[in-house]
Amino acid sequence: MTEPTAAPAFASSTLSVNAGVQPLVQRLVAEADALRVAVSRDASGVTIVDAGIGVAGSLEAGRLIGEICMGGLGRVELAAQGAPDSTAGWPTWLEVRSSQPVLACLASQYAGWSLSATKEEAGGKKFFSLGSGPARALAQKEDLYKELGYRDPVAAAQRSGTLVLEVDRVPPQVVIDKVLRDCGLAPQQLTLILTPTRSLAGTTQVVARVLEVALHKAHELHFPLAAIVDGVASAPLPAPGADGLDAMGRTNDAILYGGRVHLSVDADDAAARTLAQQLPSLNSRDYGRGFADIFKAAEYDFYKIDGALFAPAEVWVSSLQSGRTWHGGKLNLELLRGQWLGEA
Numbered sequence: 001m002t003e004p005t006a007a008p009a010f011a012s013s014t015l016s017v018n019a020g021v022q023p024l025v026q027r028l029v030a031e032a033d034a035l036r037v038a039v040s041r042d043a044s045g046v047t048i049v050d051a052g053i054g055v056a057g058s059l060e061a062g063r064l065i066g067e068i069c070m071g072g073l074g075r076v077e078l079a080a081q082g083a084p085d086s087t088a089g090w091p092t093w094l095e096v097r098s099s100q101p102v103l104a105c106l107a108s109q110y111a112g113w114s115l116s117a118t119k120e121e122a123g124g125k126k127f128f129s130l131g132s133g134p135a136r137a138l139a140q141k142e143d144l145y146k147e148l149g150y151r152d153p154v155a156a157a158q159r160s161g162t163l164v165l166e167v168d169r170v171p172p173q174v175v176i177d178k179v180l181r182d183c184g185l186a187p188q189q190l191t192l193i194l195t196p197t198r199s200l201a202g203t204t205q206v207v208a209r210v211l212e213v214a215l216h217k218a219h220e221l222h223f224p225l226a227a228i229v230d231g232v233a234s235a236p237l238p239a240p241g242a243d244g245l246d247a248m249g250r251t252n253d254a255i256l257y258g259g260r261v262h263l264s265v266d267a268d269d270a271a272a273r274t275l276a277q278q279l280p281s282l283n284s285r286d287y288g289r290g291f292a293d294i295f296k297a298a299e300y301d302f303y304k305i306d307g308a309l310f311a312p313a314e315v316w317v318s319s320l321q322s323g324r325t326w327h328g329g330k331l332n333l334e335l336l337r338g339q340w341l342g343e344a
Contacts, residue, residue: 017071052199062204249292259312280329
């Protein structure tokens, strides 16, 4: 594999993912009624945006939250008829793109910050969530940041933080206090966005991670992240599931069987070809069943599922050194339609 010739200098990046999302967060708050979200402040002054717990939420709210998760360095759009054959496709798709895919997807969007509270701390019911979004880059609690060499350069006087949690209840105070402490924020500087998967916004913002899933898989394959220069992706957007497990299964299936990713890389043909061959989900021994069924068979233990499964269905990798493009994987819309479509 040829090392990149012009690697992005993440350690010296002047891009602030927290500052970059402020216009998006302000829009989410200002248009709360139109977007069917609810905005409140807790007793300490933290802003809490409910995007699907006590309110309906919306696809547009989910699309906007997807962009917030990407630190303002990516775009998420809704598109109709994303598949060329509408009779075998799906009517609504998400399209995602970023010219800073590593920072947008891994330094911001990736759900990598583990936040938990005991039953006693949480008032009778244990709490757990994986935090995603730009506030992760302030807390620096994941080893990934050492590898990227990225720290949000936002000045202390201008500091603000936004964290997205895929939960169905407001986090207990002990978790909110931890986020404030680890991020070095005053309560008035923190915004928490809550998106249960079984909601319109929650389903949308999870499927909007189709490009991030590809970046994470490339990282797992030890492909040099600095060589990934640009990324475009799409995935079908299902209706929210009937319950939490169904919703989780649908959003995962959308990416595993319907996700399509095109990466532009500063690498030679051998590296681009290998990435295109190794990245797609069909390389997994668990490929071919709905994710909810796979999760049940694994006794609800993510670590028992083959890690190769967590990848988009179809991958195109273009070498910027040669101009050639390599292809791997395939869409499996038949599986998705079988799971999602109620025929008359």
